[in-house]
Amino acid sequence: MKIAFIGVGNVGAPLANQLQKLGHAVAIAARDSSSQTVQSALNRNPNLLVQSPLAAIESADVVFLAIPFGAIESALTPLKSALSEKILVDCTNPVGANLTHGLQSRFSGSETIQQLLPDVRVVKAFTIYGYENFEDNRYPGYGDVQPAMLIAGNDTGAKAVVTDLCQQLGWEPVDTGNLSMSLHLEHMTLLWIKIARVQGRGAGFVWAMLQR
Ligand SMILES: NC(=O)c1ccc[n+]([C@@H]2O[C@H](COP(=O)([O-])OP(=O)(O)OC[C@H]3O[C@@H](n4cnc5c(N)ncnc54)[C@H](OP(=O)(O)O)[C@@H]3O)[C@@H](O)[C@H]2O)c1
Numbered sequence: 001m002k003i004a005f006i007g008v009g010n011v012g013a014p015l016a017n018q019l020q021k022l023g024h025a026v027a028i029a030a031r032d033s034s035s036q037t038v039q040s041a042l043n044r045n046p047n048l049l050v051q052s053p054l055a056a057i058e059s060a061d062v063v064f065l066a067i068p069f070g071a072i073e074s075a076l077t078p079l080k081s082a083l084s085e086k087i088l089v090d091c092t093n094p095v096g097a098n099l100t101h102g103l104q105s106r107f108s109g110s111e112t113i114q115q116l117l118p119d120v121r122v123v124k125a126f127t128i129y130g131y132e133n134f135e136d137n138r139y140p141g142y143g144d145v146q147p148a149m150l151i152a153g154n155d156t157g158a159k160a161v162v163t164d165l166c167q168q169l170g171w172e173p174v175d176t177g178n179l180s181m182s183l184h185l186e187h188m189t190l191l192w193i194k195i196a197r198v199q200g201r202g203a204g205f206v207w208a209m210l211q212r
Helices: 012-021 036-044 053-059 069-083 109-116 156-168 179-198
Strands: 002-006 025-029 049-051 062-065 087-090 121-124 148-153 172-175
Touching: 002 012, 002 053, 002 069, 012 025, 012 036, 012 062, 025 036, 025 053, 049 053, 053 069, 062 069, 062 156, 069 109, 087 109, 087 156, 109 121, 109 179, 121 156, 121 179, 148 156, 148 179, 156 172
Parallel strands: 002 025, 002 062, 025 049, 062 087, 087 121, 148 172
Antiparallel strands: 121 148
């Protein structure tokens, strides 16, 4: 599969690296190919392609979005027509002051992106934990139980593709429903940050899905 990354910082770089190693053709949609994040992603994995944002998006089947929420409008607006009909994996979180929801919990960041790009197939994924768990999602000692990755989106076909990518990466995908469920996922992120980083539990924990 051809996958492009807009943003290869803490979140984008480990996911891009792992997906390339799984055999996907992974391109960095680089606004500046000499930037520190692009260079360190390449140091980690020299097999990542570096392209202009337009070239990377035009040839991609799936686009991962992993940039600060505040940069979304300026980054995505010039790519609007290239992104048309593509699957966009929204890894962003709108985080506000003092760890509040950045859109005052009125609607999710993912729905804001969907509104900006109405014909893009937005799927929220890879958001509810700190990036350390995207670097390494192995939790020894739990048998076959895999860490859960909660996703949300309106397009069933797009969610099937993202579900498959989650499984390839060693996550148990949990489809929470339509994109409006992203608001709850964004609140889960705040919960995770408060437990892990504010209360000091540390970044090495995730949720699992136990079902009967
Ligand atoms: N950090 C976490 O633990 C975590 C976990 C889950 C989700 N998230 C969410 O994931 C997103 C990325 O977080 P991060 O920690 O990976 O950030 P980061 O390490 O600061 O990396 C940000 C990336 O976005 C790019 N970027 C910044 N402004 C841009 C713009 N205007 N246009 C295009 N690209 C731009 C940067 O590229 P340059 O090199 O060109 O500046 C860089 O590659 C955020 O929305 C965050 O809330 C973070």
